[in-house]
Amino acid sequence: MGILVEVVLTFMRRLEIILKLTERCNIACSYCYYFENASRSALSRPARLIPKAAQLLCYRINEAIQSGFCESVRVIFHGGEPLLFGKDRFAELCQALLACAPDGKVELCAQSNATLIDDEWIILFEKFAVNVGVSIDGPEEIHNRHRLDHSGRATFKETVMGIRKLVTAGGLGRISRPAALIVAQSNTDPRDIYKFVVEDLGITRMDFLLPDGTHDQSAPVMEVGPYLCRLFDCWSDEEKDGVEIRLLQSSLSLLLGGSSFLGGFGPKRSTALTVLSDGEINGDDFLRPCGDDVIKLGKNVFENSFAEAFDVNEKRLRFWAADQLPENCSGCAFEKICCGGQLTHRYRSDTKFNNSSIYCSGLKQFFEYLCLHAVNDGFDVARLEQTLRGNARPITMNSPIVHEPA
């Protein structure tokens, strides 16, 4: 098996730190990978990021940039619900993080359920240029299927109120336009979700997450092929310019010979580490559904640099064949594009990452559909073949445009 994933870096362009500001949440989504799992380990850690860990985090960020390990750092406030951290603490932490390195080398993001967002939070996001993503699953009936509070009450109305504040502030240029993370669900029409998010909420940047799952779970796997094809149809049929759906754009880009815009999708390895509320450093949180042991590194901000933690993470992932094409995928027409799918969906406790995705058949159907669309748009079939065979020269800025309109 050849090495497939792009991890050869003389230095890292940007390190992303998923920071668990809180290890608790004000709502209790039934599909939550963080709390609704066997270990429930989050509940045994401090509810909020402890001050000493925050202090050391700043030191480690500075060290990572100064030592040349990375060019810049993006801190993503995550949880639980990160806004439970509290406004004063949040402001203090943002100030400290931005002071870690000069010239905008530290950038801040937050991923929130939006239920707590009020005008004061908008002022804080504006002041510290926090790029906010929100979690919403679609119109009321769909959103409230899984996203309920601890008493089983619906959260849609509070979520939408918060999102509207963000969208308004984004429209005024006070903050960057919010983005939406949507969990794809069976028995839903992606067209309804797309229309709601774009037309009702006014959000034009989004991503659809395939439901978490590994080969160890016996639950039936969602049929993602028809779902993604329909979503793509909706996206391409709408005349609305500027709507960005990262999963679709990354897939199309890869088929045309470009890059993925999403770490961990296609040949792009994630460059994220997770810092827990007690200062422990883990691998990318998106692998947590595989089990805590998969992302535990035995490192923490008190004793270890991010370079050390990253190095151990890479070695572990390599050891478990995460950077190699799964044996079952060899010879697949899309092996250079899909690379076996997202790592979480490849995982099985005995064979680790040497498995094709639990969504393999759906992904194949979707990629074939994209190919058809590209050819129909006038994209050169010979060029497509080169990309699929891995022989295409990568598209870079100012490459000649090979597209011939239909």
Place this chain on the structure above:
Amino acid sequence: MDDRGSPKELDMVCNSQYLLMRIVPKQPEPIPTMATNEKKDEIADLLTRLKAAGAKVKAKKNTGNNLTAKMLNTLTGSTPQDFDAWVSWSKSF
């Protein structure tokens, strides 16, 4: 899959002194075996299907945006190509 995977072996790998991230030797291309030679060429099959289906689709009216052209313009334009973690968002790509 080889015999990798024991926790002890993993500890050994993680505690080794070499910086794997910094020096990754280029892997030699695998030598084709009989098995790979005999494999069906799925890409050729796909291209055949695409050519057949593409002809049919082209006969219909394409009402959507030409996303392929837009994507190519994005890829070849002046915007930097970058990628995000799943919970983070670049201001634009």
